[in-house]
Amino acid sequence: MHPKQVFLSLMAAAGMASASESDVHQLKEDSFDEFVTKNKLVLAEFYAPWCGHCKALAPEYEQAATSLKEKDIHLVKVDCTEESALCQKHGVEGYPTLKVFKGTVDNPIPYSGQRKADAIVSYMVKQSLPAVSALTKDSIEAFKTADNVVVVAYVKADDKKSNDIFAAVAEPLRDSYLFGATSDPALAEAAGVTAPGVVVYRKFDEPVVVYDGAFEAEAITSFAKTSAVPLIGEVGPETYSGYMSAGIPLAYVFVETPEVKAKFSEGLRAIATKLKGKINFATIDAVAFGAHAQNLNLEQQWPAFAIQDTVKNTKFPFDQSKDLTVEAITKFVEEFVEGKIEPSIKSEPVPEKQEGPVHTIVAHNYNEIVLDDEKDVLVEFYAHWCGHCKALAPKWEELGKLYFDNPEFAKKVVIAKVDATLNDVPDEIQGFPTIKLFAAGKKGTPIDYQGGRTVEEMVKFIKESGTHHVDASSNLESSAKEAVSDEPVGQAAPAATESAEDASESATSTTSTEAAAETHDEL
Structure with a gap:
């Protein structure tokens, strides 16, 4: 052979x-x-x-x-x-x-x-562990290094209140961090804490961080989330969701080279230390994830800087006509904290009039349409390059006609859409298309639509979840067939433009062509 x-x-x-x-x-x-x-x-x-x-x-x-x-x-x-x-x-x-x-x-x-x-x-x-693992002198040392972030409570065995508080902290965060607790006084003494106390063990920055506040659930939760983020970290596939859920603004520095990254990481340590717990600072690889700059209303010119309020989803880009230096960023951040910086709002032009059965939303008419407290408003958040959104479009038009063509229904229900890549919206968008119902009188608590993509099922959802309980099912000529969703876009995250990383990890790419949307590197 x-x-x-x-x-x-x-x-x-x-x-x-x-x-x-x-x-x-x-x-x-x-x-x-x-x-x-x-x-x-x-x-x-x-x-x-x-x-x-x-x-x-x-x-x-x-x-x-x-x-x-x-x-x-x-x-x-x-x-x-x-x-x-x-x-x-x-x-x-x-x-x-x-x-x-x-x-x-x-x-x-x-x-x-x-x-x-x-x-x-x-x-x-x-997932294999309880929300809070019981620790002993034989298991605690291995547990401290079992993950990137480990939260340990030192609580007396008969202190039911403190044990209950810690359990309440751990349960909603169990997918993010490891939680353990011990009642051994010798272990508390070795950790340098007085029960009840909490210590976060980390694989970055200072490896041990001791909590010194009141033993209250909200305060401990905030401490855990803050401690879980490096002083100046890096936005990437494993960190993005953590930054978004931290509940405080995120300051991005887009860098192209290790040298520039090192320069800003070292130079910004002073302001990052000063504002620890108030603003998170992180670099982001502009080569891999440069398209995310557009989501922050920046041009793809490097280095670049912007702050995102992760709660309100507002963006504060640094003026790219000016030189980006450590001193300039420090001043910009201080002015942001003082409330002197106005957010940048990206919006398409407001339509001169609404034509057709589906209302078009842009950033500048968002409140007018979505927050109309007299109507149930069903909104599709889409991307112009998204194939699944294009497949849904004719069904969305059909759904809109059921209400738009009936004067009584039109007074109570609005079917609308917004290109979330071209307009800043205050909502947390997990993928394209995302559908939310803003019910009359309940605008502060929109309801995510999780059903199938048929007109029949969406009509049922509006009837059951809307304040007005409008039933348009009698107007359906036939039940729509289930739309085929093959690879749904997932968690909103920075996007790049070349490699074929999993696009389902992002909802906010502003890549302008469908082909690019299929190939960009998503976190």
């Missing part, structure tokens, strides 16, 4: 061996329930072989499976092109869909972590 043929044969055999040795279990309808119920913790990926995002996830998923098998945590996958009934049973509307099962096929938890091996491992380890 020719040496090349021998080589190829060996490679093929190695590939077959590798495939057979996969630590990801391929399940079918007749094996899924049995596997899930006999294992305490399972992460399931519902995928399609042609799905680009699934292909990008595959090596990360395999690596995570190998790391987790020794912890008795299992990763499985289901091919929805072959097991359509099983995928439909579990409400799969896009690929990949990941869900966490805990010993039962009922009530799985949507996986909300990043799609990187380390992040999957970290997330699933947290």
